[in-house]
């Protein structure tokens with residue numbers, strides 16, 4: 001690929017517009033229609049100053065009525081709403097992590113789920129003080145899984161993974177009392193504190209927001225990532241393709257969407273079954289094409305090279321191509337609109353989790369004991385549906401980009417080790433990266449994460465910000481839908497080095513990496529915490545001093561608010577392109593921007609203009625460099 005071939009936002013919009021046009025012809029309604037129908041957002045909801053926590057309300061804060069009926073002011077109401085968002089996000093991520101613990105607990109040598117990365121399992125067992133000598137690998141796995149499950153409800157103590165942090169961080173967390181206890185307890189505490197008649201002090205609400213977020217990032221999400229790697233393999237760089245052009249006209253197309261890889265992994269395996277392939281050929285298809293959406297796309301792309309159909313706001317577009325025989329989903333970020341939308345086409349919409357039941361879907365509850373058999377049945381169902389495709393409704397945009405994905409911390413270190421002048425005692429460390437940052441060849445790093453949001457032009461901020469950063473020699477690690485925005489644009493391809501400043505281009509060429517490193521799905525932001533921590537430890541400085549910041553330019557979900565809380569608690573400034581819904585309270589705005597920074601070293605910088613946001617990120621990184629004297 002020549003860098004000039006980068007897919008622009010205008011290219012993507014042209015494809016989306018064509019699909020919209022055809023959507024009208026099919027009487028299908030999309031998020032663009034519903035966004036228009038919604039009109040202007042409620043300003044009380046936007047500012048976080050509408051309270052419906054008890055049935056005396058709803059109460060809304062105005063200059064004339066500065067307190068709700070119970071006396072709660074704007075800061076109390078916005079603070080409680082904010083903490084409830086964090087609790088929702090932590091619950092979602094952590095329950096995903098818990099499901100993976102259960103899957104690991106059910107793993108067996110002859111079952112549906114097996115151990116793929118036994119070395120990682122043994123390392124984790126050693127870290128948790130679990131005996132490994134002379135034991136069967138599955139015995140160890142079951143004890144590790146049980147121990148992990150204990151982290152959700154343990155009676156005493158804090159999260160085990162906190163000990164992975166550098167000592168200064170651990171001290172900060174202890175002193176501030178934001179070291180998270182049992183994951184479920186932090187969620188329950190958040191819900192209890194925000195019940196009518198409890199906390200009205202905004203500072204205390206922000207404090208619990210940080211602790212609840214920490215239970216996600218250094219608890220549930222980190223377990224989700226670790227156990228997923230043990231079960232399905234720690235990601236290594238592999239090549240794939242991204243955008244709607246991966247949908248194939250002459251194949252049976254199955255889209256997998258959601259987050260928990262327990263279902264999607266089985267579908268990927270089932271689609272390779274020779275009997276299934278023979279069935280596909282019998283119905284006149286050239287084969288079976290599995291493509292991912294949202295975080296499921298990230299999970300299966302980095303472990304199997306499965307191609308990525310797109311990110312969050314592209315989920316309806318995948319169905320609008322008219323060429324999708326089945327969309328199978330598990331949990332999170334799934335539009336309920338997929339029900340009615342799939343009815344406009346021949347697409348079978350399959351839900352598989354009791355956590356995400358959606359009208360208009362066929363519900364097939366996945367079970368660890370029968371998962372592979374269920375996946376086979378679903379793939380056969382999709383094949384049988386191929387004949388029902390209406391050729392007159394098919395329009396598949398041609399655009400797709402090549403991408404290299406799967407830069408886990410282990411893979412990044414392995415790449416760094418290939419740098420020829422890395423000394424033997426610096427192998428398996430981040431030292432070569434630190435040397436590059438110190439020398440100024442790379443100015444710093446930005447972790448770009450999160451969703452799309454119809455409040456802004458989809459993907460635009462992700463892509464504009466990334467292009468500007470790499471031009472300024474700032475390397476990027478990306479997860480979630482942000483990583484897919486990069487993939488669709490071509491920024492995950494090694495050729496995108498042409499867009500970099502001279503220093504970053506040299507490093508990427510030496511290490512043979514793209515300038516935007518794909519680190520996985522939303523739960524894998526825990527990998528980013530370990531990356532920042534690893535750099536800080538090796539450098540012998542604290543995390544807030546490292547020239548690394550986080551950015552969520554187009555975030556939308558409660559999970560993103562939970563993530564933002566553990567990122568700032570880890571001491572990393574977080575740049576947001578969408579305003580959190582607390583700006584109806586000046587006190588809350590002060591607390592989440594400057595207040596937390598005084599405590600942990602990390603806070604929010606909020607700017608809805610992506611060009612101004614990226615400039616403030618560059619300035620922030622340069623200020624950290626100056627403070628280090630580099």
Ligand code: SF4
Nearest residue numbers: 051054057059068070
């Ligand atoms: Fe109104 Fe207070 Fe009830 Fe909220 S908790 S709805 S502010 S009375």
Ligand code: MSK
Nearest residue numbers: 295333450451480481
């Ligand atoms: S899928 S949380 S839209 S990144 Fe993880 Fe994408 Fe955001 Fe969902």
